Structure formats: structure tokens, C-alpha cells
Amino acid sequence: MTPEPPSISDEMREHARALPNSWLYVLDPSVDPDAEAPPELVVGAYPVDEHGDLLLDFQHNPAYRPSQVAPPTDPLDAALQDLSAGRGSREAVLALLRSSELLLLDTVGDGLVLHTTPDGHEVVQAFTAPEHAHASGAQQGWRTRRGRELARILPAGVGLQLNPGSAVSVTVPRSSLLR
Incomplete structure (x- = not known):
């Protein structure tokens, strides 16, 4: 991540x-x-x-520890915050991510909306709670998908960007979701 x-x-x-x-x-x-x-x-x-x-x-900076992060909105957000502060484990976050319902931009049909990050990587943006989705500024509708379902349908080479624009945002490679 x-x-x-x-x-x-x-x-x-x-x-x-x-x-x-x-x-x-x-x-x-x-x-x-x-x-x-x-x-x-x-x-x-x-x-x-x-x-x-x-x-x-x-x-x-691998030694960076955020000083002030907003209270977590949900268990996955709490696990991400713990991991970013040097507590918790990557494996626990991935297990929780696979079982969590995530918010995605709604599309016509069953497709995924791809975004390109500033460093040129393709990602699908997902949010752990409505608060993060609304804070991102996106105005479209939302639908939910479980993390394990996303792992199966993400195209090869496309990452899952969690809570973009939030204090704790990570990109998870598809390969990590599939394990």
C-alpha cells in the first residue's frame, strides 16, 4: 500500500x-x-x-507519523489510520478491506471509473464512508461493492485508491487484494 x-x-x-x-x-x-x-x-x-x-x-518519509487525523469514520478508516501511525498491520488492513463495503462512483452498466494519478498510475477510487466520498468533491451518485469483489474485477495493473483527498489515503495494488 x-x-x-x-x-x-x-x-x-x-x-x-x-x-x-x-x-x-x-x-x-x-x-x-x-x-x-x-x-x-x-x-x-x-x-x-x-x-x-x-x-x-x-x-x-518512512518515519512520518501523522499528528492530527480526524476521528475514523468506520472500522477500515480506523485501521488505515492506525497503520499510518505505525500501529496495526498491513495484513489486518487488507483482510478488513476485502470484507468491507466500499463506495464507488456510479456508472452506467457495471463498469469502473478509472482515474490517472499525478505520477501516471491508473486507479479506481473508492471510499470507506460517505463522509470521505462527499469530501472528495465528486458530485456523481455512488454504489457499493465489497473489496473482494473489486479485487476480481479490477483490470491488471490498476490499483485501488482508498479515500483520495483524505488525511489518510492509500493506493492498494490489485495483487495485494487478490491474496
Whole structure:
């Protein structure tokens, strides 16, 4: 499971332009940007090229532990939050994911809506609770599918992106769902 890279803001692009050939560090929202952050509150970093442009090759900090995450909306969200904070296990999250009902964008027929992530990977977006679906900004209708059912119908090479836009969002490879 891969955590989603943070969104790139105009302010981040501006900082990068002033710091060519360097790294732009992304800090936990609880950190004062003018203070020195402890390693566990550094989310990761984007490389900055010689022109001051951010490259999309975000490097996650494996020591990062989110400081403030909203209360979980459901058992799967709680398990994802625990895993991101260094508690719980990947296997427990995958087992819960396979048995959970997830919200997907409703489509005509039985198809899946594919999205391309900023780093070029194809995913199907799914949400663990209506709160995450509504917070994503998508205005379409929703339908439910169990994780194990999605594992069988996801095309090869397409990941399952859980709770995109949420504080804890991960992409799960199809191969991990099938185990």
C-alpha cells in the first residue's frame, strides 16, 4: 500500500522556484512552517529541478507519523489510520478491506471509473464512508461493492485508491487484494 503524495499548491511551486536543485519538504499540518520539524513530522519531499520546477517523484518519509487525523469514520478508516501511525498491520488492513463495503462512483452498466494519478498510475477510487466520498468533491451518485469483489474485477495493473483527498489515503495494488 502506498500513501498518496500530498497535493502541490501554488505556494509550494513558488517556494520551489526560489530553490532550484534542491528538495521541497512537506511538513505535517501541525508544524509551524518557520520552525524546525522533528523527523516524524516530515511527510516527505519533492525534488526540485535546476529550473525550480517540482518533480512529481515524491519521496515518502518512512518515519512520518501523522499528528492530527480526524476521528475514523468506520472500522477500515480506523485501521488505515492506525497503520499510518505505525500501529496495526498491513495484513489486518487488507483482510478488513476485502470484507468491507466500499463506495464507488456510479456508472452506467457495471463498469469502473478509472482515474490517472499525478505520477501516471491508473486507479479506481473508492471510499470507506460517505463522509470521505462527499469530501472528495465528486458530485456523481455512488454504489457499493465489497473489496473482494473489486479485487476480481479490477483490470491488471490498476490499483485501488482508498479515500483520495483524505488525511489518510492509500493506493492498494490489485495483487495485494487478490491474496
